[in-house]
Amino acid sequence: MTLMKSLPTQKLERWKYTNLPARLKKFEREIATAEITFDGLNDLIMPYTNDNPDWVNEITSRSPAGEAQYKDMALWTAANDAPQDGYIIDVPVNYQTGKPLTMIMTGGNAEQVSPRFIIRLARGAELTLIEHQTGEGAYWNNAVMQIEIGDGAIFNHYRFQDNSHDAVMTVNTHAQIARNGQYNAFTLTTGASMSRNQIHADLKGEGAACYLNGVNLLDGKRLGDTTITVEHQAPHCESRQDYRSVVGDQATGVFQGKVHVHQIAQQTDGYQLSNSLLLSQQATMNTKPELEIYADDVKCSHGTTSGMLDKDALFYLQARGIPKAQARALLIQAFISEVTEQITHDDIREQATAIIEKWLTAL
Amino acid sequence: MIKIENLKAEIDGTEILKGLDLTINNGEVHAVMGPNGAGKSTLSYVLAGRDGYEVTAGSAELDGENILEMEAEERAAAGLFLAFQYPVEIPGVQMTTFLKTALNAVRQARGEEELDAIGLLKLMKSTCKNLGISDEMMKRAVNVGFSGGEKKRNEVLQMAMLEPKFAVLDETDSGLDIDALRIVADGVNALRAKERSFLVITHYQRLLDYIKPDYVHVLADGKIIKSGGPELAHELEEKGYAEILSTYEKEAA
Ligand SMILES: Nc1ncnc2c1ncn2[C@@H]1O[C@H](COP(=O)(O)OP(=O)(O)OP(=O)(O)O)[C@@H](O)[C@H]1O
Ligand SMILES: [Mg+2]
Numbered sequence: 001m002t003l004m005k006s007l008p009t010q011k012l013e014r015w016k017y018t019n020l021p022a023r024l025k026k027f028e029r030e031i032a033t034a035e036i037t038f039d040g041l042n043d044l045i046m047p048y049t050n051d052n053p054d055w056v057n058e059i060t061s062r063s064p065a066g067e068a069q070y071k072d073m074a075l076w077t078a079a080n081d082a083p084q085d086g087y088i089i090d091v092p093v094n095y096q097t098g099k100p101l102t103m104i105m106t107g108g109n110a111e112q113v114s115p116r117f118i119i120r121l122a123r124g125a126e127l128t129l130i131e132h133q134t135g136e137g138a139y140w141n142n143a144v145m146q147i148e149i150g151d152g153a154i155f156n157h158y159r160f161q162d163n164s165h166d167a168v169m170t171v172n173t174h175a176q177i178a179r180n181g182q183y184n185a186f187t188l189t190t191g192a193s194m195s196r197n198q199i200h201a202d203l204k205g206e207g208a209a210c211y212l213n214g215v216n217l218l219d220g221k222r223l224g225d226t227t228i229t230v231e232h233q234a235p236h237c238e239s240r241q242d243y244r245s246v247v248g249d250q251a252t253g254v255f256q257g258k259v260h261v262h263q264i265a266q267q268t269d270g271y272q273l274s275n276s277l278l279l280s281q282q283a284t285m286n287t288k289p290e291l292e293i294y295a296d297d298v299k300c301s302h303g304t305t306s307g308m309l310d311k312d313a314l315f316y317l318q319a320r321g322i323p324k325a326q327a328r329a330l331l332i333q334a335f336i337s338e339v340t341e342q343i344t345h346d347d348i349r350e351q352a353t354a355i356i357e358k359w360l361t362a363l
Numbered sequence: 364m365i366k367i368e369n370l371k372a373e374i375d376g377t378e379i380l381k382g383l384d385l386t387i388n389n390g391e392v393h394a395v396m397g398p399n400g401a402g403k404s405t406l407s408y409v410l411a412g413r414d415g416y417e418v419t420a421g422s423a424e425l426d427g428e429n430i431l432e433m434e435a436e437e438r439a440a441a442g443l444f445l446a447f448q449y450p451v452e453i454p455g456v457q458m459t460t461f462l463k464t465a466l467n468a469v470r471q472a473r474g475e476e477e478l479d480a481i482g483l484l485k486l487m488k489s490t491c492k493n494l495g496i497s498d499e500m501m502k503r504a505v506n507v508g509f510s511g512g513e514k515k516r517n518e519v520l521q522m523a524m525l526e527p528k529f530a531v532l533d534e535t536d537s538g539l540d541i542d543a544l545r546i547v548a549d550g551v552n553a554l555r556a557k558e559r560s561f562l563v564i565t566h567y568q569r570l571l572d573y574i575k576p577d578y579v580h581v582l583a584d585g586k587i588i589k590s591g592g593p594e595l596a597h598e599l600e601e602k603g604y605a606e607i608l609s610t611y612e613k614e615a616a
Pocket of ligand 1: 374375377379397398399400401402403404405406448
């Protein structure tokens, strides 16, 4: 309820392309508990309750993700209003397993949920999390995920957002990465009437890295917003943002990516690319890259392109007997593959491909 | 059999084909020659169904079916094949995927059984071998980074795999070295068959030494202005188009 009052509006710089209150006005809902299930690696998981370990309280008490940056604290702190919703994933020192952890979050009609996730990878640990978001009806899921990646730890994080097309999904991710730690994130968005994926990554220790990739597939009147801030707070860190958006019908895509290189962060390697494919004249893509650099010895670049399907390529495929819809799908897949091919886990890449194909078939 | 009658077509309001007639019977090879800008590629695109051309009159029938009403993919399924003058590069789409998708789409439309991965691989390998194309190229994206000659061979590869009834080869000889010209011509000749016909667009008599045409036509000013036997190509090679064009202009006036 407090949440509804303090929603971020388009007056805020970081929210200028995305009208959250308008999307939420379209349906009634009640505060509920999120339906979340896990598959595998149960020993790492515990529920988030009123009575959490001190280290968890320490993380939750930290001001999440730069108040000054987003000015949308309501979303980041919403989970405080629902203190018994969410999970803690605690990965011990040097933990290694070949198995990924799968989490399924299912939304139900007229629900408003604010689950919180606290994920800690201790020194040298490695974890792969596959997060499936799905559901039916009109719901709002405002999830907060705080991730702490220890020295030399690696967190591979796959997010498949196949939410109901009537749902609103806001995800607030804050990752803090220590020395030589790595955060590898891939987000595939095929659902939700509106989705906002905020990722705030702090590269805190020397040699820390984050690779943030994503594919946003938008149709109908849907809106898909990816807003990223990477804070280079230590020397010799690397960050990559590589996103593809396919925007059809009257849909809107938003990509805002900011790289902030602090004065101390010499030898930063920062890279950002956001390419989009517009499938119709009414489709819109808003892209805002931002580089803010205070160190002098850095390598930073950003790029963005936006275009339509290549008509000559389409005709060439059709002239070989490939029906138009299938030819379009092939070209769209080719466009996306630049990012999906970077998924190193074969079976996870296949999962992604299957979701993409499902979206293309319905297009 | 392909039967084109009084075909007129425009691009952006400019008439390029101005009443073209051409009939090619099954088993025949016809060559079309003509000056740059005469409308040869336009003819091939109009037949293949590329967007942007407006057919204002006439018809084109493949075995009695008017193909001008069909989508490009339906024409391919009906048995039409165009070897492009400028094959298109498609980054991100692997040759193997492309060939498999195309072949199975066409097979499905023709009511034939689809090929499985092994069947496709076999067919691809043997066809590649015949045309001197390395298997490694099949792992690359369609036409991306292919040399000019490789692109042309790739067109013939696709033709061989799709087994059309009627194939238009638009300057498939340009950009080929002497050996490649021979290989490509052999590839085309191997496909010559009783029930298949070809329209070979070229600027050079040399190709016609290898692919022997039954008829040679001169396309100029959007029409076939002269037709003859293979000797017409030799005549053109010697004298150029000047004489034929001036005779045509006089007759037209
Ligand atoms: N979009 C267009 N708008 C106007 N005119 C066009 C357009 N595209 C092609 N043309 C013209 O149509 C005419 C026929 O072109 P076409 O490509 O069919 O010639 P061609 O006989 O194949 O020539 P070449 O031997 O050089 O390949 C040319 O004069 C060309 O400039
Ligand atoms: Mg031409």
